[in-house]
Amino acid sequence: MEENEKEYMENAYKAWSEQTSKLAEENMRLQKLFVEFQMEWLKQFQPEEYKGKTEEIYKEWQDLINKQSDKVKQTYEEQWNEIKSLYERGWNMMKSWIPQAEGSSSIYEEQVKLWNSFFERIKNMNSAVNVSDITNTIEESYKKNMELLTQTYAKMLDETMRSPTFASLLGKQLDLSLNYRKNLEEASTELMHMYGMTTRKDFDALAKRIYEVSHRVDELEELLESREPPEKSKDTSEKKKQSQ
Amino acid sequence: MPDNDVFKNIQKFFKLMVDNKVSLEPTPYDIVYHFEGMKLRRYRSNKKNSSLGPILFVYALINKPSVLDLEPGKSVIEKYVNAGFDVFMIDWGNPTEVDIYNTIGDYVERYIRKAVKRVKSLSKSNKIHMFGYCMGGTFSTMYATLHPEEIMTLTVMASPIAFPDESNSILHVWPKHPDFPIENIADTYKLVPPSFFNSAFYLLDPVGNGYLKYVNLYNMISNDPAVENFLRMEYWINDGIFMSGETYKEFLSNGYRNNMLVKNEWIINGKKIRLANINMPTAVIVGDKDTLVDPNSTKALLDHISSEKKKIFEYPSGHIGLAVSRKTHDNMWPEVIKWVSENSSNQ
Numbered sequence: 001m002e003e004n005e006k007e008y009m010e011n012a013y014k015a016w017s018e019q020t021s022k023l024a025e026e027n028m029r030l031q032k033l034f035v036e037f038q039m040e041w042l043k044q045f046q047p048e049e050y051k052g053k054t055e056e057i058y059k060e061w062q063d064l065i066n067k068q069s070d071k072v073k074q075t076y077e078e079q080w081n082e083i084k085s086l087y088e089r090g091w092n093m094m095k096s097w098i099p100q101a102e103g104s105s106s107i108y109e110e111q112v113k114l115w116n117s118f119f120e121r122i123k124n125m126n127s128a129v130n131v132s133d134i135t136n137t138i139e140e141s142y143k144k145n146m147e148l149l150t151q152t153y154a155k156m157l158d159e160t161m162r163s164p165t166f167a168s169l170l171g172k173q174l175d176l177s178l179n180y181r182k183n184l185e186e187a188s189t190e191l192m193h194m195y196g197m198t199t200r201k202d203f204d205a206l207a208k209r210i211y212e213v214s215h216r217v218d219e220l221e222e223l224l225e226s227r228e229p230p231e232k233s234k235d236t237s238e239k240k241k242q243s244q
Numbered sequence: 245m246p247d248n249d250v251f252k253n254i255q256k257f258f259k260l261m262v263d264n265k266v267s268l269e270p271t272p273y274d275i276v277y278h279f280e281g282m283k284l285r286r287y288r289s290n291k292k293n294s295s296l297g298p299i300l301f302v303y304a305l306i307n308k309p310s311v312l313d314l315e316p317g318k319s320v321i322e323k324y325v326n327a328g329f330d331v332f333m334i335d336w337g338n339p340t341e342v343d344i345y346n347t348i349g350d351y352v353e354r355y356i357r358k359a360v361k362r363v364k365s366l367s368k369s370n371k372i373h374m375f376g377y378c379m380g381g382t383f384s385t386m387y388a389t390l391h392p393e394e395i396m397t398l399t400v401m402a403s404p405i406a407f408p409d410e411s412n413s414i415l416h417v418w419p420k421h422p423d424f425p426i427e428n429i430a431d432t433y434k435l436v437p438p439s440f441f442n443s444a445f446y447l448l449d450p451v452g453n454g455y456l457k458y459v460n461l462y463n464m465i466s467n468d469p470a471v472e473n474f475l476r477m478e479y480w481i482n483d484g485i486f487m488s489g490e491t492y493k494e495f496l497s498n499g500y501r502n503n504m505l506v507k508n509e510w511i512i513n514g515k516k517i518r519l520a521n522i523n524m525p526t527a528v529i530v531g532d533k534d535t536l537v538d539p540n541s542t543k544a545l546l547d548h549i550s551s552e553k554k555k556i557f558e559y560p561s562g563h564i565g566l567a568v569s570r571k572t573h574d575n576m577w578p579e580v581i582k583w584v585s586e587n588s589s590n591q
Contacts, residue, residue: 150456154449157450158414158449168423170418171424174424174429175425179428182432207341210342211342211345
């Protein structure tokens with residue numbers, strides 16, 4: 001690798017690394033804010049049976065987040081160092097590979113492996129904050145907190161949904177949107193009829209006729225089924241026999 | 245907790261979704277009768293025991309009946325076929341513009357009646373077992389009141405029958421409110437779309453349906469059979485059918501709003517539905533965690549019929565879990581099938 005290229009890469013890594021730790025810190029700050037918001041929200045809406053538990057979980061959560069913050073930084077640093085070395089190896093490999101690309105399948109395979117492991121690292125890097133750090137390391141506290149939140153939220157929603165106020169609101173809202181749809185349909189029917197086009201209204205009228213005809217066919221079928229088999233056919237067959 | 249290959253598993257999940265390789269309805273069947281949009285299925289079997297008689301499954305007009313035959317080992321249909329029954333099922337198809345005037349009377353007295361007639365003739369039996377799930381249970385109950393002489397046993401699973409004012413179930417509360425525009429919904433849509441029902445079902449448990457379901461999926465992402473099962477359920481949930489506006493109006497207005505079935509006030513095709521006409525052995529199957537249909541709404545059927553043999557199968561399950569959960573298949577279904585077999589008058 002040329003010296004200026006190496007310097008460029010180093011600077012790029014540095015910038016990325018700084019940016020990522022800023023992001024990690026920002027992520028932690030937002031998580032803290034979110035938890036604080038959740039706690040406030042819980043204090044207002046929590047059902048009786050959860051009272052007292054929230055403070056306890058909140059403290060546990062705060063402690064773990066504070067510890068977590070350093071761990072996240074450390075994870076990022078380790079991950080980025082590995083990525084840097086992988087990328088460097090890849091860069092060197094590429095340089096040596098390009099001139100002798102034809103017929104050099106083993107180098108190509110090595111290259112593929114290298115890039116795969118590079119992308120694997122990138123994926124793990126992303127998962128460091130999104131998956132492992134939240135659900136693995138502070139698993140218990142996180143789980144407790146989420147359970148409490150979802151239970152409270154579900155209970156609150158359920159009570160809201162069952163209330164006559166919500167039923168009335170839902171009904172009125174539905175009514176309004178349906179009336180809007182109805183008016184729109186009527187207006188478009190009028191317009192389309194002006195130009196001799198077929199509309200849903202015409203299909204509805206046709207469906208009504210089909211419905212009525214189908215019922216009449218049913219009635220006729222039942223009438224036929226309820227009738228005795230005609231004697232006439234028996235007579236005819238006997239007459240035929242006689243004539244033979 | 246998911247393992248380290250979580251991303252690979254998520255990729256696999258999306259691939260499964262895109263490839264659409266998750267299959268439903270493994271039990272083979274033939275279509276033995278068509279009537280307008282309805283099809284009558286007869287399941288293939290070489291284990292038929294003529295002493296048991298035929299059974300007709302009547303499914304709801306919401307979603308498709310595949311939930312009764314979702315996968316091998318967790319299929320209600322398969323269980324009945326293996327027990328020796330001659331199994332038939334009504335597939336309502338997907339109602340279209342020509343079905344917008346279909347009433348409940350049409351479904352009960354035309355479609356089900358024709359299906360029953362065909363089942364009787366194909367199986368050479370004068371009586372049949374009838375099984376109704378959800379709204380199909382309400383239809384089966386209505387049919388059994390009008391033609392009790394044709395029914396050997398009636399099994400009703402998670403079906404809305406009674407709609408008392410004191411019921412706290414969300415689906416009971418909303419339509420009862422005078423501001424809920426039942427007529428406007430039916431008249432404007434004419435064919436009520438599946439998305440309308442799905443939105444209502446979503447609101448029954450927004451946290452469960454919108455959040456916890458996906459948390460559970462995340463936690464089981466590396467468990468292939470569980471993920472496939474999740475996908476099967478998702479396909480089924482999102483593969484809904486339209487319902488004719490007239491049927492929607494009648495069902496919600498006469499049933500949910502005015503509780504007419506248990507009051508013997510519901511009239512279909514000029515005939516009054518009298519629950520006391522049900523005199524055959526009758527069983528109800530309910531899940532005590534059912535949020536869609538209040539279990540008490542189904543159990544109330546037994547208080548209004550004149551049958552001597554009545555049975556309740558109550559299980560800690562939800563509305564769909566009754567048909568698809570491993571636990572119900574291991575513990576409840578063998579009991580239910582045993583009860584139906586014991587009450588086969590062909591024996």
